[in-house]
Amino acid sequence: MLDLAIGIILGGCALGAGCAMIAGIGPGIGEGNAVAKACEAIGRQPECRSAVTTTMLMGCAVAETTGLYALVIAILLIFVAPGRFVKILLDAVK
Amino acid sequence: MGNVDPTVKRETIYIASFVVILSMLMEAVFLIIGKWDYTVLLGNILGAAVAVGNFFFMGITLQKSLQKGDEERSSFVKLSYTYRTLAIVISALVGFLCPVFNGYAVVIPLFFPRIAIFLKPFVDKNYKREEGDNSIVEE
Numbered sequence: 001m002l003d004l005a006i007g008i009i010l011g012g013c014a015l016g017a018g019c020a021m022i023a024g025i026g027p028g029i030g031e032g033n034a035v036a037k038a039c040e041a042i043g044r045q046p047e048c049r050s051a052v053t054t055t056m057l058m059g060c061a062v063a064e065t066t067g068l069y070a071l072v073i074a075i076l077l078i079f080v081a082p083g084r085f086v087k088i089l090l091d092a093v094k
Numbered sequence: 095m096g097n098v099d100p101t102v103k104r105e106t107i108y109i110a111s112f113v114v115i116l117s118m119l120m121e122a123v124f125l126i127i128g129k130w131d132y133t134v135l136l137g138n139i140l141g142a143a144v145a146v147g148n149f150f151f152m153g154i155t156l157q158k159s160l161q162k163g164d165e166e167r168s169s170f171v172k173l174s175y176t177y178r179t180l181a182i183v184i185s186a187l188v189g190f191l192c193p194v195f196n197g198y199a200v201v202i203p204l205f206f207p208r209i210a211i212f213l214k215p216f217v218d219k220n221y222k223r224e225e226g227d228n229s230i231v232e233e
Binding site for chain 1: 099100101102105109148149152153156157159160164167168169171172175176178179182183186187190197201204205207208211214
């Protein structure tokens with residue numbers, strides 16, 4: 001029974017990590033759109049190239065942070081959470 | 095390095111300098127809470143290098159994507175994002191699995207560029223918002 005509980009904890013953590021990484025899809029799509037729009041803007045006003053590039057760079061970096069949050073949550077769920085949850089379970093059983 | 099856009103170079107230097115400052119702050123916090131050892135320093139160096147490298151390669155990608163065609167552009171950026179995320183995942187795994195690195199010290203510096211961007215309007219006088227306009231402009 002204890003093995004089953006530990007298995008459920010590990011499975012749940014892995015499933016949660018996988019679900020968290022769904023958030024990694026968004027930044028890729030967002031960056032692609034941002035670059036497309038920035039190219040349009042530079043095409044319309046080539047003299048604003050430097051300003052548009054700076055804003056695009058910063059925007060893309062901000063967009064990427066969302067993916068990083070998801071990544072960190074996933075890593076914590078894989079490496080840190082199972083040990084803590086199993087310890088809580090074993091303490092409760094004792 | 096010769097064909098790097100001056101904007102990319104400038105912003106990377108800005109981000110790198112902030113990452114260094116915030117890394118020192120993080121080291122100080124680890125010292126204060128009594129958890130500092132050499133693994134924190136090594137983890138911090140790895141995390142900071144990955145954070146700055148990720149930003150720099152993103153800049154290079156965006157610079158190159160401006161010279162590409164409409165259809166190619168979006169997929170090029172997405173591909174670059176996938177590779178960079180993979181690099182971050184590998185570095186985070188190395189940080190958590192190798193005993194010479196403190197996992198938390200590897201992961202925390204990855205968020206320093208976000209803080210640097212948040213502070214940019216306060217630090218950079220040329221990067222401000224015009225009144226009544228939501229666009230960020232450079233003078």
